[in-house]
Amino acid sequence: MAVEFDGGVVMGADSRTTTGAYIANRVTDKLTPIHDRIFCCRSGSAADTQAIADAVTYQLGFHSIELDEAPLVQTAASLFRDMCYRYREELMAGIIVAGWDKRRGGQVYTVPVGGMMTRQPVSVGGSGSSYIYGYVDSNYKAGMSKEECLKFTAGALTLAMERDGSSGGVVRLAVISEQGVERQVILGNQLPKFSTV
Amino acid sequence: MQVCTGQVVAFQPFKMSEELFPEPEWLSEEVKTGTTIIAVTFDGGVVLGSDSRVSAGESVVNRVMNKLSPLHDKIYCALSGSAADAQTIAEIVNYQLDVHSIEVEDDPLVCSAATLVKNISYKYKEELSAHLIVAGWDRKKGGQVYATLSGLLTRQPFAIGGSGSFYIHGFVDAEYRKNMTKRECQEFVVNALTLAMGRDGSSGGVAYVVTIDKDGAEEKCVLGNELPKFFDQ
Numbered sequence: 001m002a003v004e005f006d007g008g009v010v011m012g013a014d015s016r017t018t019t020g021a022y023i024a025n026r027v028t029d030k031l032t033p034i035h036d037r038i039f040c041c042r043s044g045s046a047a048d049t050q051a052i053a054d055a056v057t058y059q060l061g062f063h064s065i066e067l068d069e070a071p072l073v074q075t076a077a078s079l080f081r082d083m084c085y086r087y088r089e090e091l092m093a094g095i096i097v098a099g100w101d102k103r104r105g106g107q108v109y110t111v112p113v114g115g116m117m118t119r120q121p122v123s124v125g126g127s128g129s130s131y132i133y134g135y136v137d138s139n140y141k142a143g144m145s146k147e148e149c150l151k152f153t154a155g156a157l158t159l160a161m162e163r164d165g166s167s168g169g170v171v172r173l174a175v176i177s178e179q180g181v182e183r184q185v186i187l188g189n190q191l192p193k194f195s196t197v
Numbered sequence: 198m199q200v201c202t203g204q205v206v207a208f209q210p211f212k213m214s215e216e217l218f219p220e221p222e223w224l225s226e227e228v229k230t231g232t233t234i235i236a237v238t239f240d241g242g243v244v245l246g247s248d249s250r251v252s253a254g255e256s257v258v259n260r261v262m263n264k265l266s267p268l269h270d271k272i273y274c275a276l277s278g279s280a281a282d283a284q285t286i287a288e289i290v291n292y293q294l295d296v297h298s299i300e301v302e303d304d305p306l307v308c309s310a311a312t313l314v315k316n317i318s319y320k321y322k323e324e325l326s327a328h329l330i331v332a333g334w335d336r337k338k339g340g341q342v343y344a345t346l347s348g349l350l351t352r353q354p355f356a357i358g359g360s361g362s363f364y365i366h367g368f369v370d371a372e373y374r375k376n377m378t379k380r381e382c383q384e385f386v387v388n389a390l391t392l393a394m395g396r397d398g399s400s401g402g403v404a405y406v407v408t409i410d411k412d413g414a415e416e417k418c419v420l421g422n423e424l425p426k427f428f429d430q
Contacts, residue, residue, distance in 0.1 A: 130363045130364055131363060131364070131366040131367045132366075132367035132368075133364040133365075133367075133392070133396045134364050134365030134366075134367060134368030134369070134389065134392035134393060134396070135365075135367035135368040135370075135371050136367075137368075137392050137395060137396070137427045137428070138368055138372075138388065138392055138427055139371075140428050141428060142428065155371065156367060159366070159367035159370050159371055160367060162370065163366045163367065163370070194370050194371050195373060195374055195375065
């Protein structure tokens with residue numbers, strides 16, 4: 001998931017990759033850098049999303065050299081969208097693109113399966129996302145601070161990881177702002193606790 | 198056109214040819230209560246809540262159905278899944294509970310009602326597709342909520358069910374606290390229903406809320422414009 005705040009974005013993901021019932025990687029990093037201040041959260045087929053992310057990283061890097069300045073988050077999102085829409089029959093990829101640029105500050109764009117693109121203040125995706133729509137709808141408020149966003153994201157991911165068998169492991173967080181990128185990991189025993197969970 | 202106990206009886210106008218009066222798709226779709234239902238215990242009773250949408254395929258055939266069905270004075274059940282199956286189970290158990298309560302000359306226990314529902318759900322689990330949550334108040338154990346999904350029977354502090362329930366698992370896990378007051382419980386139920394109705398296409402309409410405590414059952418209907426609003430509205 002990813003959340004906008006004034007001055008940047010907070011992105012979070014779980015760390016489980018499964019092949020059927022087997023957990024192939026329990027410490028996956030699903031937050032992939034596309035450029036200095038643009039990251040993407042990958043969900044769906046690991047192979048598809050890795051391939052798309054690599055292709056977009058290359059295209060965006062080339063574009064940024066031609067422009068001689070940092071690329072816009074919207075550009076990155078459009079590149080993802082073009083690829084996900086063109087090859088929609090072959091791909092199974094749900095991607096959230098988030099980052100910071102000088103023109104519009106922190107932005108979150110979601111490119112779900114099928115290849116549409118839309119900007120949202122908060123976006124969740126992946127198999128565990130269904131379980132936390134209610135929590136996200138009720139707890140998100142516009143104008144949250146960076147710390148509130150981090151707490152909100154960690155809470156939402158914990159709740160999803162408890163209910164969804166395909167999500168689990170640790171919570172990986174990334175904060176992207178004008179200053180750069182700060183990454184954090186919250187281990188299993190340090191996750192927030194809820195009374196019924 | 199009448200819809201009763203989930204059966205669709207069509208009144209066909211005089212047909213000159215198939216093309217002039219094509220049969221609408223929803224007449225041949227199964228009628229389901231794609232739903233959100235929830236039941237929560239508080240100190241002294243229970244609160245049940247449901248949405249009001251009944252769909253047949255993509256059409257909404259009833260937008261004001263009350264899915265909270267009384268099984269006895271202080272025991273209600275919440276219906277979800279196939280409309281016909283759920284209503285029939287509720288009617289059968291209502292009858293069986295009446296007989297039982299006459300035999301024991303006392304109000305029935307919530308556990309008895311839940312066991313009767315579970316027996317039917319389990320025995321006919323291959324043919325039925327309905328999930329009922331049974332909740333109520335009795336003198337022995339106070340407010341209780343039982344989930345009877347496909348024939349299991351489990352008592353829980355609260356239970357959610359129906360297609361819309363997936364979207365609020367995170368919300369109820371985070372927000373539920375033990376020993377809420379009656380008022381807090383009712384707000385919790387209305388909030389949960391509103392969030393689910395906002396995300397699930399098969400849930401919607403109005404919110405029905407039933408509060409049961411030692412004094413009896415109180416039914417309330419919260420209309421669409423009175424429901425709480427969240428950030429994207």
